[in-house]
Amino acid sequence: MLFMTAKLDRNKLLIALGAVAILILAIILLLGGGSNQTAATANLSSNDARVDYLKGLGWEVHAAPAESGQVRIPKESSEVYDRYNDLQKAQGFDLRQYAGKTVERYVYKVTNYPNATEPVYATLLIYKNKVIGGDIVNTAPTGAIQGLQKAGSQ
Numbered sequence: 001m002l003f004m005t006a007k008l009d010r011n012k013l014l015i016a017l018g019a020v021a022i023l024i025l026a027i028i029l030l031l032g033g034g035s036n037q038t039a040a041t042a043n044l045s046s047n048d049a050r051v052d053y054l055k056g057l058g059w060e061v062h063a064a065p066a067e068s069g070q071v072r073i074p075k076e077s078s079e080v081y082d083r084y085n086d087l088q089k090a091q092g093f094d095l096r097q098y099a100g101k102t103v104e105r106y107v108y109k110v111t112n113y114p115n116a117t118e119p120v121y122a123t124l125l126i127y128k129n130k131v132i133g134g135d136i137v138n139t140a141p142t143g144a145i146q147g148l149q150k151a152g153s154q
Contacts, residue, residue, distance in 0.1 A: 045129040050106055053131065054122050058150025061108035061122055068106045071125070075100040084135075091147040093133040095125075103127045113138060122148070 044050050047065070054061050073095050074081050085095045104126040113120035118140035125133040134148045 042131070043129050044124070044126055044131060047106075050124055050126075051108070053124070054108060054148075057148050058112075058152070059108075059110050059122055059136070059148075060112040061110050065106045066109045066121065068104070070102050071105045072102050073098040073100065087135060087145065087147060088133040091149065093131075095133055098127055098132055101127065103132060110136065116140070118143065124148075 108122045110120040
């Protein structure tokens with residue numbers, strides 16, 4: 001029988017354990033420990049439920065959607081689709097599992113976007129009354145697209 005021993009520096013061990021703890025926390029948050037886990041189970045079949053969902057993410061929106069309709073999730077990947085899906089995956093969604101399916105799309109005008117100079121819209125993608133993706137778009141010339149969670153709200 002062979003036994004091995006090792007002498008560990010206490011400070012290095014604590015640093016390594018801290019790094020492992022941070023890594024585990026990051027994985028949990030990225031894989032569904034965030035607010036979108038409840039989205040997977042929330043029934044968003046009504047407009048009020050969708051507005052409440054956005055409110056829970058920190059957004060105030062007009063009560064009626066600015067636009068609604070159906071969209072088909074592409075079967076084939078493209079550079080634009082992959083970038084959009086990367087945004088979705090970063091917030092706990094993944095559109096690849098819905099490839100080729102038709103989903104509901106609801107767009108709401110956001111009224112509490114910080115320092116907005118142009119309209120800002122929240123888009124929800126809904127399949128079988130569950131959120132499968134979405135984004136916030138600032139339409140200003142220097143605006144950007146971001147995930148659904150409002151910065152600083154949890």
